[in-house]
Amino acid sequence: xxxxxxxxxxxxxxxxxxxxxxxxxxxxxxxxxxxxxxxxxxxxxxxxxxxxxxxxxxxxxxxxxxxxxxxxxxxxxxxxxxxxxxxxxxxxxxxxxxxxxxxxxxxxxxxxxxx
DNA sequence: ACCGTGACTGGCA
DNA sequence: ATGCCAGCCACGG
Numbered sequence: 001x002x003x004x005x006x007x008x009x010x011x012x013x014x015x016x017x018x019x020x021x022x023x024x025x026x027x028x029x030x031x032x033x034x035x036x037x038x039x040x041x042x043x044x045x046x047x048x049x050x051x052x053x054x055x056x057x058x059x060x061x062x063x064x065x066x067x068x069x070x071x072x073x074x075x076x077x078x079x080x081x082x083x084x085x086x087x088x089x090x091x092x093x094x095x096x097x098x099x100x101x102x103x104x105x106x107x108x109x110x111x112x113x114x115x
Numbered sequence: 116a117c118c119g120t121g122a123c124t125g126g127c128a
Numbered sequence: 129a130t131g132c133c134a135g136c137c138a139c140g141g
Contacts, residue, residue, distance in 0.1 A: 074122050
């Protein structure tokens with residue numbers, strides 16, 4: 001793990017985690033939105049990569065609240081079990097059907113508004 | 116050191 | 129409407 005990432009304080013990974021932790025319970029956002037909020041140099045794919053590593057960082061990162069632009073749970077296969085991501089979302093009152101967040105538009109949380 | 120690939124996305128065919 | 133392509137940066141083989 002990145003014990004000493006280059007420029008730890010400004011590492012994009014840290015900024016991504018910090019932002020994802022701010023996502024309110026019961027709300028969701030997208031990889032692209034986070035990437036945009038963290039700087040144009042960061043791509044949505046890098047956010048996905050960061051999420052892939054996020055399971056071992058502290059404090060915990062609510063990676064299940066991050067979905068793709070269509071509200072689809074594209075990252076579900078990276079959780080402990082294929083159904084865990086959906087279960088975590090439903091536990092917060094978010095309804096998921098066929099791997100899609102219902103009312104995604106209404107539940108979308110814009111990261112830029114809370115920086 | 117090079118190349119393929121990734122929890123993505125917007126644009127163009 | 130669907131599908132493919134390039135671009136984003138880091139990492140593993």
